[in-house]
Amino acid sequence: MKMKKMALLLCMALLVIGMYSVPVYAKGDVAGAIEGTWTTASAQIKTVVNKVVFPAIDLILAVFFFAKLGTAYFDYRKHGQFEWAAPAILFACLVFTLTAPAYIWRVLGI
Numbered sequence: 089m090k091m092k093k094m095a096l097l098l099c100m101a102l103l104v105i106g107m108y109s110v111p112v113y114a115k116g117d118v119a120g121a122i123e124g125t126w127t128t129a130s131a132q133i134k135t136v137v138n139k140v141v142f143p144a145i146d147l148i149l150a151v152f153f154f155a156k157l158g159t160a161y162f163d164y165r166k167h168g169q170f171e172w173a174a175p176a177i178l179f180a181c182l183v184f185t186l187t188a189p190a191y192i193w194r195v196l197g198i
Contacts, residue, residue, distance in 0.1 A: 130198055138189045145185050153178040 157175045164170040 134193060134198065142185060142189050146182065149178060149182040149185060153182055 153175060156178055160171050160175055
């Protein structure tokens with residue numbers, strides 16, 4: 089009985105999707121329109137990524153780096169051995185994201 093209800097529900101969903109979907113046929117130069125939109129929007133995308141996304145990632149990585157450095161220091165005080173792996177990885181990521189806006193757009197070809 090439960091399988092019958094599920095099959096009926098699936099058939100109804102497919103019927104509704106079929107009724108409300110409309111085929112779209114593109115006429116003209118679709119690729120040219122997409123390329124034109126990309127060239128006009130790429131400058132805005134670069135600005136947003138450089139001024140919002142990279143600084144947000146930098147802030148998060150800096151907080152994690154200093155928090156991990158603090159916990160590594162307290163582990164050193166407790167066990168006498170300093171673990172460098174996690175702070176070193178976070179520092180490398182932080183340096184990478186701090187310097188990324190200078191070269192990332194040339195690498196991507198934009």
